[in-house]
Amino acid sequence: MPYSRLKALPNAYSEPYPVCPDVWSFAVAEGDAEVSASPQELLAFAGHPADATTYLEQQAREGRVVVTLRVARLYGTALDIG
Numbered sequence: 001m002p003y004s005r006l007k008a009l010p011n012a013y014s015e016p017y018p019v020c021p022d023v024w025s026f027a028v029a030e031g032d033a034e035v036s037a038s039p040q041e042l043l044a045f046a047g048h049p050a051d052a053t054t055y056l057e058q059q060a061r062e063g064r065v066v067v068t069l070r071v072a073r074l075y076g077t078a079l080d081i082g
Helices: 039-045 052-061
Strands: 027-036 066-076
Touching: 039 052, 052 066
Parallel strands: none
Antiparallel strands: 027 066
């Protein structure tokens, strides 16, 4: 996939899926997810910001976590494989 990391939409309830020109295109990734709020993982995800303390305090206030998905099955019509 072209993205090494994905972020959730600000309000996933109002727009639970990405919008694209072809409404019939989709991709599904199935697998086991692991949720972590470890400071090391949050800093690595952010690319090790200059002010780590301020960054971690903000992430804690906002309840941010890192979700790692180990994909076991990937399918759909929007996959460009080849």
